[in-house]
Amino acid sequence: MTNIPELPAGTAGFVDHIGIAVTDLDEALVLYRDLMGLELERLEDVPSEQVKVAMLKLDRTGAVGHVELLAPMSDDCNIAKFIAKKGPGLHHIAFAAADIEIVMQRCRDAGLRLLDEAPRTGAGGKQIVFLHPKSSGGVLMEICHDPDH
Numbered sequence: 001m002t003n004i005p006e007l008p009a010g011t012a013g014f015v016d017h018i019g020i021a022v023t024d025l026d027e028a029l030v031l032y033r034d035l036m037g038l039e040l041e042r043l044e045d046v047p048s049e050q051v052k053v054a055m056l057k058l059d060r061t062g063a064v065g066h067v068e069l070l071a072p073m074s075d076d077c078n079i080a081k082f083i084a085k086k087g088p089g090l091h092h093i094a095f096a097a098a099d100i101e102i103v104m105q106r107c108r109d110a111g112l113r114l115l116d117e118a119p120r121t122g123a124g125g126k127q128i129v130f131l132h133p134k135s136s137g138g139v140l141m142e143i144c145h146d147p148d149h
Contacts, residue, residue, distance in 0.1 A: 010102025011095070016126075016144050017055070017066040019092040021079050025052050025071035032056050032067055041066065046123050050077030053123045068094075068123065092130070094142035100127050103143050107131060119145070 007013045022028035025043075032038050038056035045052055054069040070091060072080035082091060097103040100119050107114060113132040122128035122144065131141040 007098075008106065010097055010099040010106065012098045014096050015065045016094040016096040016142075017068045018090070019068045019070055019094065019142070020089065021082050021086075021091040022069050022071050022088050023083055025054055025069060028069045028071070029054060032069065038067060042124075044123055045073065047073075048121065049079070050074045051079050055123065092140040092142050094128075094144050097143050097145045100129065100143055100145035104129055107143075112136060 020028070029040065032054075033040050033056060038058065039060055041055045041057050043052070043054050050073040052071045052073055054071075056067045056069070058064040058066055070079045072083065074080060079091070104114060104119075113135040114129055115132050116129040119127035119129050122142075125147070127145045127147060129143050131143070133140045
């Protein structure tokens, strides 16, 4: 019998999604859906972030997480600025939280810098916060909580 350690408080123990900035969502879908075989779960506009999102399942059961393609809807949104500075590519990795407030407090207590003072609504209606990459090893990390699960 395997001894599975208890999860840290508030965590869910899995990657929810990997966010990839793209300049053209239709073109990116050809690569990820049509050539790599990922199943398109949904397309969505997130007006508060000025992005179009395509959520693709990392496996056909949907149990392993998603690839989130993020295409800018305007030239002044965060994804457009990211693409202008770094080009299209890996944007962030999102970790699921069973209790986002506990995880946020644990990050603050550890001295990590949060880009959001309070959770906000992201794609799929999930509550999200981001950690500044300068305090998380150069990786933009998202903590997300699905209030429906």
